[in-house]
Amino acid sequence: MDRGGWAVTWIGVAGVLLGCGANVPAPAESSDTSSAAEASSEASGDSSGDPVVGSFELGFGDLAFAPLNSGDVIPVVVGGQGAAMFPLALRGSQFVLPDPPSDYTSELAPLFDLDIDIEGYNNGPGNHFKHLANYPITFTVLPDASYEYVYVAVLLPDDIDPVVLEGLPAHFSARLRPANSAAFEVELDLIVGAVIAPN
Numbered sequence: 001m002d003r004g005g006w007a008v009t010w011i012g013v014a015g016v017l018l019g020c021g022a023n024v025p026a027p028a029e030s031s032d033t034s035s036a037a038e039a040s041s042e043a044s045g046d047s048s049g050d051p052v053v054g055s056f057e058l059g060f061g062d063l064a065f066a067p068l069n070s071g072d073v074i075p076v077v078v079g080g081q082g083a084a085m086f087p088l089a090l091r092g093s094q095f096v097l098p099d100p101p102s103d104y105t106s107e108l109a110p111l112f113d114l115d116i117d118i119e120g121y122n123n124g125p126g127n128h129f130k131h132l133a134n135y136p137i138t139f140t141v142l143p144d145a146s147y148e149y150v151y152v153a154v155l156l157p158d159d160i161d162p163v164v165l166e167g168l169p170a171h172f173s174a175r176l177r178p179a180n181s182a183a184f185e186v187e188l189d190l191i192v193g194a195v196i197a198p199n
Contacts, residue, residue, distance in 0.1 A: 054094025056176045056184035062087040062151055068188055074170070075193035076162040084162040084195065087151035088114070088174075090137060095178035097147065102138045109136040112152060113175040118168055118192065121160065129170070130154055137176070165192040 059065045060074055066089075068074065078084050090112070098106035116130040125131040132154065139147035156162055172188040 050180075050182040052184065053096075053178065053181035055092055056095075056186070057091040058172070058174050058186050058188070059089040059091065060087065061089045065089045065091060065148065068172075068190065070189045072188075072190055073193040074190045076156065076165065076195045078162070078195055078197060083153075084156040084160075086116075086154040086156075088154055089151045090139070090147075090149040090176070092139060092147040092176065092178075092184075093145065096180040097139055097141070101141060101147075104136040104138050108179045109138065110176055110178040111135065112137050113177070114152070114154065115171075115173045116154070117171040117173075118165060120168075121165070124157065130156070162192075162195050166194055168192050 057067060059067045060072075062077055074086060076084050077087055092110070095110065096108055097110070098104075098108040103109065112132065112135040114130065114132040114135075115126065115128045118129040121129045123129075132152070135152065137149050137152075139149050142148055156165075168191070170190050170192050172186075172190055174186045174188075176184045178184075
């Protein structure tokens with residue numbers, strides 16, 4: 001995939017948050033039941049032949065990271081201006097980052113894709129409840145050399161009252177594509193929880 005020529009603006013990034021990114025194929029089915037995807041550099045890679053390098057973990061939290069596992073309840077958070085969202089926190093390690101890591105325009109910035117499916121509400125792009133593609137992640141390097149991204153604000157569609165989603169099963173299919181690694185793929189079956197105010 002040609003990652004050169006990225007001229008992402010913050011307006012463009014906001015558009016991606018609303019699900020306006022380019023369509024990408026849905027990740028392959030996985031038997032993983034946790035938010036973590038890990039492998040060493042010796043592990044087999046994807047069809048490109050690239051090995052999987054390091055680790056990637058999907059979590060929940062607008063201020064603190066909480067790992068997600070299949071079967072968990074994921075609340076809907078309503079922000080101060082009324083926008084409802086799933087705040088998805090990300091962690092990783094060892095794969096290549098831009099220098100500095102905050103350079104979201106770099107071809108080395110890891111790209112994040114996400115599809116969320118909620119039966120009866122999959123009316124968005126690609127027949128998903130929510131679809132994000134090619135979202136550049138600006139990880140912070142922590143003292144232990146691991147990486148963290150505070151959260152991707154996955155905004156719910158404006159025409160959906162989040163209360164009607166409470167208790168419904170939701171399938172999250174996430175993929176992180178670092179520059180020097182085969183993609184990390186995480187598949188989670190979660191339950192939409194109650195609407196809560198931000199921390």
